[in-house]
Amino acid sequence: SQTIHQWPATLVQPVGSPLSLECTVEGTSNPNLYWYRQAAGRGLQLLFYSVGIGQISSEVPQNLSASRPQDRQFILSSKKLLLSDSGFYLCAWHRGDAGELFFGEGSRLTVL
Amino acid sequence: AQSVTQLDSHVSVSEGTPVLLRCNYSSSYSPSLFWYVQHPNKGLQLLLKYTSAATLVKGINGFEAEFKKSETSFHLTKPSAHMSDAAEYFCVGVTGNQFYFGTGTSLTVIP
Numbered sequence: 001s002q003t004i005h006q007w008p009a010t011l012v013q014p015v016g017s018p019l020s021l022e023c024t025v026e027g028t029s030n031p032n033l034y035w036y037r038q039a040a041g042r043g044l045q046l047l048f049y050s051v052g053i054g055q056i057s058s059e060v061p062q063n064l065s066a067s068r069p070q071d072r073q074f075i076l077s078s079k080k081l082l083l084s085d086s087g088f089y090l091c092a093w094h095r096g097d098a099g100e101l102f103f104g105e106g107s108r109l110t111v112l
Numbered sequence: 113a114q115s116v117t118q119l120d121s122h123v124s125v126s127e128g129t130p131v132l133l134r135c136n137y138s139s140s141y142s143p144s145l146f147w148y149v150q151h152p153n154k155g156l157q158l159l160l161k162y163t164s165a166a167t168l169v170k171g172i173n174g175f176e177a178e179f180k181k182s183e184t185s186f187h188l189t190k191p192s193a194h195m196s197d198a199a200e201y202f203c204v205g206v207t208g209n210q211f212y213f214g215t216g217t218s219l220t221v222i223p
Contacts, residue, residue, distance in 0.1 A: 043214070046211075090156070094211075096209060099161075
């Protein structure tokens with residue numbers, strides 16, 4: 001069966017520090033991968049998605065970036081965090097058909 | 113362009129009473145639609161999905177939804193609310209690789 005792992009689950013970072021959130025999928029190949037952000041009390045905002053290794057589409061201009069170094073690995077990064085980067089980050093994968101998204105457990109980022 | 117609209121940001125029900133969470137969709141063709149549930153500080157879990165088969169879809173935990181093309185709706189229902197149903201619910205549509213999320217409905221269950 002397929003599983004998705006996302007880490008770290010929580011982190012507290014100072015403004016201006018770097019960020020790296022990792023997501024891996026097991027049990028499938030060539031998944032479409034997504035990073036979403038959920039601000040407190042709000043809906044989901046698509047940040048990045050990827051249909052293959054090295055292929056990244058950005059939906060929102062910001063100081064975040066994403067990379068897909070391997071087929072089932074998706075990394076969200078920042079060189080310098082802003083206060084506004086605080087939120088709940090969710091990784092998800094999709095088979096590429098009309099099926100559903102499968103979500104990781106999320107990463108809670110607090111920037112102080 | 114496709115979109116989904118959740119008509120209520122907050123819904124409160126008493127334990128044991130029915131639940132109705134409303135979702136309308138906008139699409140030029142029959143969409144695939146989903147309902148997800150999110151508990152605090154957790155990822156989203158699929159409740160049920162509609163993919164142009166039966167219009168009445170049954171999901172987990174006693175939830176079901178009916179796709180009504182004439183009303184462009186996909187409302188989520190449950191006959192009897194349980195305390196554990198208190199969570200955030202999202203209606204989601206998909207076109208190809210693009211997912212369209214509603215803004216969410218927060219369900220409160222009153223004991």
